[in-house]
Amino acid sequence: QVQLVESGGGLVQSGGSLRLSCAASGRIDSIYAMGWYRQAPGKQRELVASVTRSGNTFYSDFVKGRATISDWSARNTNLEMNSLNPRDTAVYYCNAKGTLATGPPRKVTDFESWGQGTQVTVSS
Numbered sequence: 001q002v003q004l005v006e007s008g009g010g011l012v013q014s015g016g017s018l019r020l021s022c023a024a025s026g027r028i029d030s031i032y033a034m035g036w037y038r039q040a041p042g043k044q045r046e047l048v049a050s051v052t053r054s055g056n057t058f059y060s061d062f063v064k065g066r067a068t069i070s071d072w073s074a075r076n077t078n079l080e081m082n083s084l085n086p087r088d089t090a091v092y093y094c095n096a097k098g099t100l101a102t103g104p105p106r107k108v109t110d111f112e113s114w115g116q117g118t119q120v121t122v123s124s
Contacts, residue, residue, distance in 0.1 A: 002025070004022055006021065006118040014085055021076060022078070030099050033051070033052045034069075034096045035096075036050070037095055038093070039091050043090075046060065048060055051069045055071055067079060096113050097110070
């Protein structure tokens with residue numbers, strides 16, 4: 001009922017930068033947090049950065065100082081990363097948490113959705 005579509009991944013040279021975008025659609029009543037996660041081969045999925053509706057941001061230590069997550073606008077959020085290195089190679093996933101509105105009669109329920117992922121490969 002909620003779709004998240006990521007874009008912007010690809011092959012980047014070490015030291016380069018990229019911008020990932022995530023667009024949310026569906027019967028969304030409200031979004032209270034969006035975030036980016038990544039999963040490298042053989043590793044667990046880990047949080048990269050997140051932003052709340054009030055604008056509070058969180059960055060994991062491995063991207064602190066070289067990543068910026070934007071507040072969502074029109075249900076979009078972006079992640080900009082610079083000074084990329086091969087350890088940043090992973091599939092990056094968008095995540096959203098919020099509420100859905102269905103009905104009538106109107107019913108509001110919580111949701112958490114994931115995008116399909118976008119591959120980021122950093123060459124040395």
